[in-house]
Amino acid sequence: MARASRSTARKPRLRALPSPNPPSPEPSRDEREATLAYARSVLEAEAQAILGLMGRLGDSFLRALELVRDCPGQTVVTGIGKAGLIGQKLSATLASTGVRSVFLHPTEAVHGDLGRVGRGDVILALSNSGATEELVRLLPSFKRLGAPVIALTGDAESPLARGADVVLDIGRIEEACPMGMVPTASTAALHAIGDALAMAVMRARPFSSSEYALLHPGGKIGRSVMRVFELMRSGPSNPVVRDSARLSEAVVVMTNTPGRPGATNVVDRQGRLVGIFTDGDLRRLVERGETNFERPIREVMGKRPRCVGPEVLVLEATKLMREFRVDQLPVVDAEGKAVGLLDVQDLLAARYF
Structure with a gap:
């Protein structure tokens, strides 16, 4: 009976795969300067967007301040995408300065989170376009719940603005990106007008450093105001x-x-x-x-x-x-x-x- 021959097949050799991100060549001095100049232009565009808001503050801003200041319930901040992230920060700022506030995600709202909203609450709705579908479809529900809506938007004629009780219009802002599409200058403006509103409300309400300390017991802020x-x-x-x-x-x-x-x-x-x-x-x-x-x-x-x-x-x-x-x-x-x-x-x- 013949013996089985030993296999002489060789194992395949592993080949090193090329790096998915090969090192880039060192940029020239001109390229570095061009990059820095472009970065500065982004900062300038966002700064100009914020400065442009100063002339837009008026009666609508004062009415928004009164609604938040005199709100017997809580201030509900809502928005989606980048505007939603700005809204989360605004809600946190309000809460840290003594204004009861929660953030409501528009998508979750239509699946039951509208229960977070009650009569006596005030809505702060953020959308640069003012046409965000998830946000606009909440307007009838806010009306039925008796919660006035303050719209922070870049289009005073948008569906959101038309359905709101007060409009804080940041105006049409050119984005600071090569395509003119990525939310940059507009979100900087939304952020700034939200801060302006929060700080104006804080100034209009009795709120002492001792109360601030109660809300910031940890970290450097808490230590700076502790008695x-x-x-x-x-x-x-x-x-x-x-x-x-x-x-x-x-x-x-x-x-x-x-x-x-x-x-x-x-x-x-x-x-x-x-x-x-x-x-x-x-x-x-x-x-x-x-x-x-x-x-x-x-x-x-x-x-x-x-x-x-x-x-x-x-x-x-x-x-x-x-x-x-x-x-x-x-x-x-x-x-x-x-x-x-x-x-x-x-x-x-x-x-x-």
Whole structure:
């Protein structure tokens, strides 16, 4: 019986495929300059589109401001495509400045999300052409729901504009792209007029920096508007001893107060701040051999300590602590009573240092 012959077929060799994106040749100096000049022209076109809006603001803008400012419900922002993305940012800006706002996607709206809209709401509808089908077909529903519509559009004669209660017309804007089609200058204008409306509403409503802080508790913005009373140690965490107390009592308070602060406020009979005693003060006493813990705290405390009020910005208090190189800052009210203690450890945790 013949033996089966061993296959002598060779495996196919793998060929390297050409790179789909071969490296481009280094552009010449003239090409680089031409690119930069074109990029500058895009910026100029968008800047001119925004500047052109200044002459378009008038009674319609004031009416739109009144509708949003006096809205008993929420401001519903809607749009699709690039205008929709601008609308999402506008809704976020309104919400961050105290105006209740949601974004409504036009396609989802006709499949049930219209339930987000109620009587008393105001609609901000964004469309440069004003003929976006998904948006225009929502107009009858908005009318039935009793929600006035403010149109932000580039065509005051468009279906969207005709069906709106107020029109903010940005005008016909030439796009800053080689084909004249990609939304660029028009979206810059929609963005800008949306910001103008949001900021004008913010200016027309009572809205304090404290309220802004409540809506921005995190990050740099939150830290820039936080007040001392929001970060200070108060109540059971506020270390306090009478000026008639012994040094040993002050050490016990510093040790047993929640959070173990590195200092204690010293107050008189009325609770007014008269001094402060710190861990550093205690170490210096021990270094000098002054270990009589029966001494009155008033003899060893720091007198006339620098202090702040509870409404002072934490940034200002931090600057004061840096300037005078202290780790604790007493907090006093209008009557001079010790209502809290600002500790460097809390500032570190909140990223002020």
